[in-house]
Amino acid sequence: xxxxxxxxxxxxxxxxxxxxxxxxxxxxxxxxxxxxxxxxxxxxxxxxxxxxxxxxxxxxxxxxxxxxxxxxxxxxxxxxxxxxxxxxxxxxxxxxxxxxxxxxxxxxxxxxxxxxxxxxxx
Numbered sequence: 001x002x003x004x005x006x007x008x009x010x011x012x013x014x015x016x017x018x019x020x021x022x023x024x025x026x027x028x029x030x031x032x033x034x035x036x037x038x039x040x041x042x043x044x045x046x047x048x049x050x051x052x053x054x055x056x057x058x059x060x061x062x063x064x065x066x067x068x069x070x071x072x073x074x075x076x077x078x079x080x081x082x083x084x085x086x087x088x089x090x091x092x093x094x095x096x097x098x099x100x101x102x103x104x105x106x107x108x109x110x111x112x113x114x115x116x117x118x119x120x121x122x
Contacts, residue, residue, distance in 0.1 A: 001066045001067055001068045001069065002059070002061065002066065002067050002069055002112065003065075003066045004061040004062065004063060004064060004065050004066075005064070006063060006064075007063045007064070008063055008116065008117065009060060009061065009062050009063060009117060010060070010061050010114050010115065010116060010117070011058055011059070011060050011061075011114075011115040011117065012058060012059050012060075012061060012112055012113065012114055012115070013057065013058045013111075013112070013113040013115060014056065014057055014058060014059070014069065014110075014111075014112060015057065015110075015111045015113070016108055016109065016110050016111060017108050017109045017111065018106065018108040021074060022073065022074060022075070022106070022108075023071060023072070023073060023074075023108070023110060024051075024052075024055045024071075024072040024074065025055060025056050025057065025069055025070065025071060025072065026051075026054050026055060026056065026069075026070040026072060027054070027056060027059065027067065027068070027069065027070070028054060028070070029050050029051065029054075029070050029072075030047065030050040031046050031047060031050045031051065032070065051072050051074065052074075055072075071110060075106075
């Protein structure tokens with residue numbers, strides 16, 4: 001989770017340096033039980049649609065509060081873009097590790113940018 005240790009409300013912008021749609025963020029996902037179990041969990045009612053809805057790109061975090069953020073990795077989005085885009089030295093590195101098993105390596109960053117609200121003078 002993300003914790004605001006300050007006495008002010010903060011806005012946290014969520015992003016990634018990977019191509020658009022590969023990494024997304026959610027605050028809640030119906031595929032993940034709450035509270036999380038302490039043992040391995042597999043949901044027999046898994047629904048891919050829950051990984052594609054209620055996406056957020058920023059959150060507001062009150063003073064001294066905590067927010068869980070779910071990071072959704074959608075490799076299908078990446079694979080489609082990898083086939084159509086050329087990769088240069090300024091973009092994250094992608095390499096096919098083993099094509100017969102459709103494995104690949106992805107290197108990128110998740111970026112959390114904190115925006116402190118400005119005080120309006122009257």
